[in-house]
Amino acid sequence: MKILICEDDLMTLKALEHKLKSEGYETIIAHDGKQAIDFLNKNGGIDLLLTDLHMPLTGGLELIAYVRSELKSNIPIVMLTRVGLEDTVLHAFELGADDYITKPFSPEELSLRIKRLLIKVKS
């Protein structure tokens, strides 16, 4: 299972990567939305997108909109966001995001949510 992680904070990125790798997923890293879009255009073929909402250059909202509108992809999208950004989260759901988790996050909880989404897609 390939998961594209899009996160600008290096420490969080490392933690996410490590956690997901230890769960047996193949991870691809992007430091902002633009890198993620470039990867999706060139390679595609991912099973889940895990993205931060606030990133430099192209943010998470633009990335979600691109995946749903331009690529017409139905891959599950999980957002990482701060508490208190309910409006942004709502907007992201409108754009087509499937789930969200707030920072600070529990890696175990994130892992469970990802598993749940992937099982849902399979079924």
Added chain:
Amino acid sequence: MIIDRVTYILFFLILIEGLINVSAQANYQDSIVNSQQSISEDSNFYKSYGVEYEIMLDKADRAYRIGFYKRAKRFYEKASLINPTSSYIKFQLKKIRERSTNFRNSLFYFNFDQPDLLIKSMSYLIGYFIVSMLIILILILVNRERMDSDEKRKQQLREQYQSLLVDYLFAEDSITRVPAEIAKIAASAFSRRLLIDQMIDLSVNLTGAAKDNLRTLYFKLKLDNDSLVKTYSRRWHVKVKGFRELAFMDITDANDEIIRCLHSRNDIVRMEAQMAMVRLNHDDPFGFLDHLEKPFTQWEQLSVYETIMFHNLSFPQFDRWLISKNKSVVMFALRMIEVFKQNEAYSNLFYMLVNEDAEIRHLTIKVIGNLKLKDALPHLKRLYKNETYENCLAIIRAMAKMPDESVLNFLKLVLDKEDDVQLQIEAAMAINNQGETGELALQKLMNSDYKNYQIIIKHVIDKRIS
């Protein structure tokens, strides 16, 4: 600025002088040849005029050589009294005259009897400045290089530590044992500082077991001692760092010191102490508001609010601080009641409408409007008459936010009786916000001949403006 300009002018003049001197030197060589010729032609040259004459001539020549022209002139003139026919003396006096009447000489030698010294000192100064500049430039370059290499080294270490920490936190096996690499890092003070920063960075985004493991590691490496030492430091920026580390790692050992700093004169220390208290005082996180003597600035209020939101902290009933003697604390409590929509506080809010401070009343009216507390409408109507202009505007705006037929007549009265256009506009807008009844009322008022409301009402119902 003036010194700079004078230096530039002097430097420019010295440059010109240098150029002129090159040509002058050629002339000087010619003149020496000429003088030697004239001396050799002088029939009296070898004649002795006595010791005094020789001494005077010697003194004059020496003074001339080192540039003491006035002195040289004086001795030549004395010597010429003894030997008035000397072509040499006449030639030297002519040269001194030429020098003193020359414009370029006057620039440097006017009123100065030591031109060479001036030029020499200026040259030395210029040389000194150029050398100093070069030394400073080299120092800056070396320092920058050193800082760059330090930063690169730090970056490498950071990445190394990040990987080690992440490996440790998400390790499959038991994490009861501290890995040797991490223990080695913690042995050096420099590395420990970097390690603490990385652990804090990591703790910001983690909760649950991962955060607990990180905290355990912090204690095992005895990094809490470093944070405690920082907290008791005299340097405020170190102290603040200590507060943050303790707050992130939930270490309560230095709470007494943090409480002491809640009354610090340093704004940053005070603010950081407040934020640390919110996280570390588990029994009463906002208890510091009870004893806050200094104004609780809006920036501090925002920081505390951000701490609550960011760390998803539980918050108390803020109406507890509506009776605080500190006005800024009351304002903060009002804002928090609004943000967290604390229903239980609503009844206490009404008491704030009669607070003696107009600013507190103003904020209360705004909060009531934003929370749409219709129960407050009769109070607002009653208060309107004796309120300040700003508060009257706030009352009408609050009424506009909570449509209710009971205020329609009151708003009509405001539109009718008030002379202030802004109040009339706000009242008309509030009437317009009362729904169908309000819109009908506005139409009626517009057609009325009693007063000319047309302009205000047209302005209010114009969709392009609103």
